[in-house]
Amino acid sequence: MEQTQPQSVHVHAPPEGFLWKYVFSLDHKVIGKQYYGLALIAVFTGMILSWLMRFHLVWPNAKIVGLDLISKSGAPGGVITPEYYLSLLTMHGTLMVFFVLTNAPFAGFGNYFLPIQIGAEDMAFPRFNMMSFWTTAAAFLVLVLAFFIPDGPPISGWTAYAPLSAVGSDAGPGLGWGQNLWAISIGLFCIGQLLGSLNFIATTLDLRTKGMTLMRMPICTWAWFITSCIGLLAFAVLLPACLLLILDRMAGTSFFIPSGLVISDRLQNHAGGSPLLWQHLFWFFGHPEVYIAILPAMGIVSHVLVTSMRKPLLSAKVIIYSMISIGFLSYMVWGHHMFVSGMNPFSSLLFSFPTLTITIPATILTLIWLGSLYGANIRITAASLFALGFVSMFVSGGVTGFFLAQPSIDIYLHATYFVVGHFHMVMGVAAIFGILSGTYFWFPKMTGRMMNETLGQLHFWFTFIGTYCIFMPFHYLGLVGNVRRYASFIDDFMPALMPVHRFVTIAALITGAAQFIFLYNLIHSRFFGKPATDNPWDGTSLEWSIPSPPPWNNFGGKHPVVYHDAHQYGVKGEKGDFIMQDSPETAAG
Amino acid sequence: MGKLFGVVLAIIAILSAYPIVAHWYVQPVDISTHGHAIDEQLADTMAEAGLSFLGAQLLLAFFVWRFSQRKPGSRVWNIPGGATLMVAAAFILVGTEILALGVLGQKAWANVYFTPPKPDAMQIQSQAGQFAFYFRYPGVDGKFGPLHPDKIDEGNSNFFGLDPANDVESRDDIVSAELDVPVNREIQLLMHAKDVGHSFYVRELRIQQDFVPGLDLAVHFTPTQTGKYEIVCTQLCGLGHYNMKAYLNVLSQEDFDKWMKQKISEQ
Numbered sequence: 001m002e003q004t005q006p007q008s009v010h011v012h013a014p015p016e017g018f019l020w021k022y023v024f025s026l027d028h029k030v031i032g033k034q035y036y037g038l039a040l041i042a043v044f045t046g047m048i049l050s051w052l053m054r055f056h057l058v059w060p061n062a063k064i065v066g067l068d069l070i071s072k073s074g075a076p077g078g079v080i081t082p083e084y085y086l087s088l089l090t091m092h093g094t095l096m097v098f099f100v101l102t103n104a105p106f107a108g109f110g111n112y113f114l115p116i117q118i119g120a121e122d123m124a125f126p127r128f129n130m131m132s133f134w135t136t137a138a139a140f141l142v143l144v145l146a147f148f149i150p151d152g153p154p155i156s157g158w159t160a161y162a163p164l165s166a167v168g169s170d171a172g173p174g175l176g177w178g179q180n181l182w183a184i185s186i187g188l189f190c191i192g193q194l195l196g197s198l199n200f201i202a203t204t205l206d207l208r209t210k211g212m213t214l215m216r217m218p219i220c221t222w223a224w225f226i227t228s229c230i231g232l233l234a235f236a237v238l239l240p241a242c243l244l245l246i247l248d249r250m251a252g253t254s255f256f257i258p259s260g261l262v263i264s265d266r267l268q269n270h271a272g273g274s275p276l277l278w279q280h281l282f283w284f285f286g287h288p289e290v291y292i293a294i295l296p297a298m299g300i301v302s303h304v305l306v307t308s309m310r311k312p313l314l315s316a317k318v319i320i321y322s323m324i325s326i327g328f329l330s331y332m333v334w335g336h337h338m339f340v341s342g343m344n345p346f347s348s349l350l351f352s353f354p355t356l357t358i359t360i361p362a363t364i365l366t367l368i369w370l371g372s373l374y375g376a377n378i379r380i381t382a383a384s385l386f387a388l389g390f391v392s393m394f395v396s397g398g399v400t401g402f403f404l405a406q407p408s409i410d411i412y413l414h415a416t417y418f419v420v421g422h423f424h425m426v427m428g429v430a431a432i433f434g435i436l437s438g439t440y441f442w443f444p445k446m447t448g449r450m451m452n453e454t455l456g457q458l459h460f461w462f463t464f465i466g467t468y469c470i471f472m473p474f475h476y477l478g479l480v481g482n483v484r485r486y487a488s489f490i491d492d493f494m495p496a497l498m499p500v501h502r503f504v505t506i507a508a509l510i511t512g513a514a515q516f517i518f519l520y521n522l523i524h525s526r527f528f529g530k531p532a533t534d535n536p537w538d539g540t541s542l543e544w545s546i547p548s549p550p551p552w553n554n555f556g557g558k559h560p561v562v563y564h565d566a567h568q569y570g571v572k573g574e575k576g577d578f579i580m581q582d583s584p585e586t587a588a589g
Numbered sequence: 590m591g592k593l594f595g596v597v598l599a600i601i602a603i604l605s606a607y608p609i610v611a612h613w614y615v616q617p618v619d620i621s622t623h624g625h626a627i628d629e630q631l632a633d634t635m636a637e638a639g640l641s642f643l644g645a646q647l648l649l650a651f652f653v654w655r656f657s658q659r660k661p662g663s664r665v666w667n668i669p670g671g672a673t674l675m676v677a678a679a680f681i682l683v684g685t686e687i688l689a690l691g692v693l694g695q696k697a698w699a700n701v702y703f704t705p706p707k708p709d710a711m712q713i714q715s716q717a718g719q720f721a722f723y724f725r726y727p728g729v730d731g732k733f734g735p736l737h738p739d740k741i742d743e744g745n746s747n748f749f750g751l752d753p754a755n756d757v758e759s760r761d762d763i764v765s766a767e768l769d770v771p772v773n774r775e776i777q778l779l780m781h782a783k784d785v786g787h788s789f790y791v792r793e794l795r796i797q798q799d800f801v802p803g804l805d806l807a808v809h810f811t812p813t814q815t816g817k818y819e820i821v822c823t824q825l826c827g828l829g830h831y832n833m834k835a836y837l838n839v840l841s842q843e844d845f846d847k848w849m850k851q852k853i854s855e856q
Contacts, residue, residue: 083828157825163802164785164826171719171785172827258803260738262750263719263784267739275786275801311665315672340788342801345702349695356691360683367675370648375666378657380590388653392598395645396605399638406690408697409631411797412616415788415823457590465597472605476614481792483823486831492819493617570665577662 014552024134026126027552031133032112033446035103038137039435042099044519045144047512049092054505056080056088058498060488073173074152082487083173086155089485090174091146093158094182096428098189099140101293104435106231107136107196110224110296112446114200116543117221119209119560119582121553124202128195135192143185146178154179157485159286162256162278166248167270170263183246190239193231200228209542211562215317216581218541218566219306222320223299226327230288230295233331238285241278248273279341283334290427291330294394295323297434298365301387303566304441305369307539308384309376310577312567314368322361322368329358339407340414348407355405362398366391382456383537386437389464390430396468397426400475415485418478421471429467436463436518443522444536448549449529455521459514466511473500540580541566591657595650602646606639617792620814620839624795626697630690637686701796706809710775713768716749717800718783720829722820723748726763729853733779734759741783763852768820769838770812771845777809788824791837799824812839 015021025031052064063078074084115123123129146153155174156165160182169176204225208217217225244255252269256278259271298319306313313319335343335351369391378384400422403409413419436459443451482489482497489498535544542560543550560582568579579585608614619628668674714725714733727733734756741750751759770776780789782800789808790797798808822833840848 081828082831086825086828086830155825155828161786161825167785260736261784261802262738262741265741265743267741274803276804309665311667314667314675318672318676340797341799342804342806345698348698348702352695353687353691356687359687360679363679363683364676366645367679368672370645370652371668371672371675373649373652373656374668376652376656377659377661377663377665378591378653380594380657385590385594388594388649391649392601392646395642395649399642402638402686402690403631403634406630406634406694406698408627408694408701409634411698411701412627412631412792412795414797415790461597465601468601468605476608479609479614479616481616483790483821485825487828488831490832491821491834 024130026122026130028111028115028123028126028129029446029550029552029554031129032108032110034133035111035136036108038133038140039100039104039108040519042095042103042140043432044515046092046095046100047515049088049095051509051512052080053085053088053092054508056085056487057489058502058505070147071152073150080487083155084152085487086157086485087153087174087178090155090157090182091143091153094143094186097158097289097293098186099136099143101427101431102193102289103136105296105300105431105438106224106227106292107132107193109220109300109435109438109442110200110227111196113442113543114221114224115203115207116546116550116554117218117541117566118204118207118212119542119555119562120203120207121555123199124206125199128199132192132195132199135188135195139185139188139192142181142188146174146181149177149181151176151178154182159282160245160278161282162245162248162273162275163258163261166245166256166273166278167261167263167268168249170266170268180246180249183242183249187239187242187246190235190242193235194239197228197231197235200224201232204228209560209562215320216562216565219302219313219316219319220296220299223295223302223323226323227292227295230327230330231292234285234288234292237281241281241285244281245278276338276341276343279338280334283337284331286337287334288327288330290423291326293427293431294434295327297390297431298323300434300438300441301390302369303541304383304387304437305372306567306569307441307537308379308381308387309372309569310379311372311376311570313372316565316567319365319368322364325361326358329354329361333358336405336407336410339410345407352405352407356402359398359402359405362394366395366398379537381440381537382451382453382460383437383440385457385460385464386433386440389460390433390437392464393425393430393433393467396472397422397424397430401426412481413478415483416478417474417482417484420484421474421478424471424474425467429471433463436460439522441537442543443525444532445543445548445550447526447529448532448547449525449527450532450536451525451529452521455517459517459521462511462514462517466507466514469507470504470511473504476500538576538578540564540568540578542581545580545582592654594657595654598650598653599647602643602650606643609635609639616795618814619795620793620812620816620818621795622811622813623697623700626700627795630694630697633694634690637690641682701808706777706807707775710777710809711770712777712779713770714749714779714781715768715789715800716781716783717787717789717822717826717833718748719785719827720822720833721748721766722768722789722822722833722835724765724768724835725749726765726849726852728761728763730758730761732758734762736781738783761853761856763849763856765852767836767838769840769845769848771842772812772815772839774842775809775811777807780806780808785826786824787822787826787833790821790823791818793818794837797823812837815839815841
């Protein structure tokens with residue numbers, strides 16, 4: 001599968017003018033940064049929404065100054081109503097899962113570094129690439145618009161279970177135009193991701209430079225490649241699901257709505273649909289989506305770890321094969337979200353086994369990371385700290401998956417805070433740690449300036465300890481039976497648990513505030529950071545062989561030739577204990 | 590800083606495990622015949638997952654503590670056994686876990702879903718709607734009258750949409766906002782959703798089952814202790830979701846008979 005470069009189709013002239021250089025750019029690097037910037041806006045918005053939710057849960061009657069300006073009906077006098085709580089919850093989930101966890105690690109970093117790491121000048125389809133970003137940006141605007149319409153944002157959660165999401169405003173506030181905007185936004189998002197995934201696959205397969213065999217690609221390139229294969233199938237199912245939902249809502253069809261429903265004292269004029277159909281379609285996308293978020297993070301972390309450890313990982317091949325098997329198995333497990341949904345109980349058993357089995361490749365990955373640390377010489381930086389933190393979070397979130405994979409235990413733990421703790425740790429926080437690790441690691445390459453290391457490490461400690469303080473107690477609450485998605489806790493047994501909730505809220509406020517250290521560092525270093533050398537971390541992959549920041553055509557019109565895989569560390573090379581991928585020297589020791 | 594990482598992570602791991610080991614947060618008392626199997630399964634999983642958690646976190650803490658920031662150019666080496674050891678360990682450790690918990694543990698699931706209710710189980714229908722549960726008993730004739738969604742009229746307390754004027758079987762049906770059941774009697778709950786998806790969750794019963802519109806499901810259970818227990822909705826159903834609850838009253842047979850008599854006389 002060796003590639004000889006000269007592909008002329010994707011070569012384009014240097015961009016001129018502000019608009020073509022920074023806005024409608026065809027350059028994969030600019031598009032990567034645009035995705036990252038969009039994710040940054042989304043993550044801070046999502047975080048502030050989570051603050052509001054946590055605040056409301058423990059101080060339900062407290063006034064939040066200025067909130068009534070955003071929504072008069074949602075927060076009259078600054079006090080959040082139960083329905084506005086659900087709006088916040090829906091928007092938090094949607095923003096984080098789609099616009100942060102999918103955008104940043106996959107579309108953001110992937111766009112910027114995948115072509116460089118395989119020695120290409122750009123993506124295979126630069127125009128598709130630009131279109132995929134602007135479709136995603138439009139999706140974001142459509143979603144956020146829901147905050148400013150009279151109906152308000154939807155209240156049906158990021159999973160938008162039908163028929164609540166399908167029957168319209170009879171079922172409650174936010175379920176009229178709010179839910180319409182949600183469905184349109186997610187539909188658009190799917191189109192953007194489908195275009196992006198196709199582009200990633202074509203680029204990886206067709207544009208590798210001379211000597212860059214598949215097995216010589218860095219692990220993160222592999223992770224983006226596998227993710228794009230998963231994304232292509234997953235978003236291809238969510239898109240029609242959204243279309244059917246829009247049809248149910250706007251054209252009077254009944255894909256997800258059965259007959260005989262009486263909502264707000266009105267008999268609904270629908271018949272023949274199945275609410276479980278939505279759940280199947282949604283989770284057929286939804287479960288692979290978890291891996292769309294986490295696989296790129298695994299790749300980034302492997303890349304950062306191998307550079308920080310100064311020795312190869314025990315086996316890059318095993319990591320790659322494990323990621324492929326995770327990707328493959330991710331399509332067989334969606335039913336584990338539906339154990340108590342009324343699906344045939346035999347199916348639950350069938351879904352339980354692949355879910356438990358997926359633990360094997362996940363454990364192999366963890367053990368390879370762990371085992372590789374043995375005998376290493378780990379350089380501690382903000383990037384490597386976040387990578388190590390990722391491993392810790394992945395373990396913490398992973399072991400709780402073992403509970404939820406078993407239908408019998410799920411009877412008790414389903415829809416409790418245990419689930420919330422589990423997926424926040426394994427999918428949310430772990431992936432965010434991957435993104436942050438990647439940011440500290442690649443920022444010098446992307447901007448030509450170093451980030452402030454002291455602030456970076458300070459940010460790490462707040463985030464690492466803080467996220468454990470937030471999400472570990474969620475598991476305890478779940479074990480007692482604390483139900484999730486409640487705007488207030490009026491249950492009889494709740495008063496005893498309120499101190500735990502207060503602790504979580506305070507931890508969330510502090511940890512969230514610490515993220516502004518990161519934001520400051522990011523913006524300040526962009527303009528005033530120390531100038532970065534081409535290869536500040538002594539890395540071996542191709543991005544470190546070109547200037548920081550790279551020129552518009554990456555390799556200055558040349559085609560690099562690759563002689564090694566990306567794991568030549570702990571050897572005696574000309575420049576130190578490593579050999580670059582494009583260096584013809586052979587390892588001497 | 591690597592040493593600090595090791596120490597902090599070890600402290601976090603131990604502090605995280607402590608509340609579990611100390612049994613600070615455990616499920617409420619089990620009042621069902623099938624619940625102990627679920628609790629056992631949960632406890633076994635906790636032991637295995639807990640050990641994996643502590644083992645992995647402490648190893649990570651130790652390795653980072655031991656192998657970070659050594660002198661530049663220090664010799665690096667691989668763990669004996671390398672990747673083969675790791676793959677073998679993953680297969681053996683997790684494979685055993687899957688066999689032990691996944692295969693043997695399916696009994697707990699089977700108890701709930703694969704064992705049919707006894708023929709003499711008491712049938713009660715439950716209807717979930719925004720944002721209340723209602724329960725219907727078949728009355729003296731032992732038969733439920735048919736439902737007519739178009740006849741639902743909450744203002745006149747016709748929550749189920751019954752038509753006693755035309756349906757003989759509906760005339761003696763008893764409707765209640767609370768679920769009263771006799772102790773030690775198997776109950777088969779027939780579940781009907783009026784509008785959107787809801788769920789029936791009683792922690793002490795170790796039962797959670799969704800109400801799915803258009804799909805009439807059933808669960809069965811035998812409560813073993815008298816008392817008053819909370820029934821909560823766990824499927825996001827709209828603005829009043831947090832407030833959607835009812836009570837399960839498990840009564841002695843005597844008290845239940847009295848309650849039933851009173852309900853019949855109220856009709």
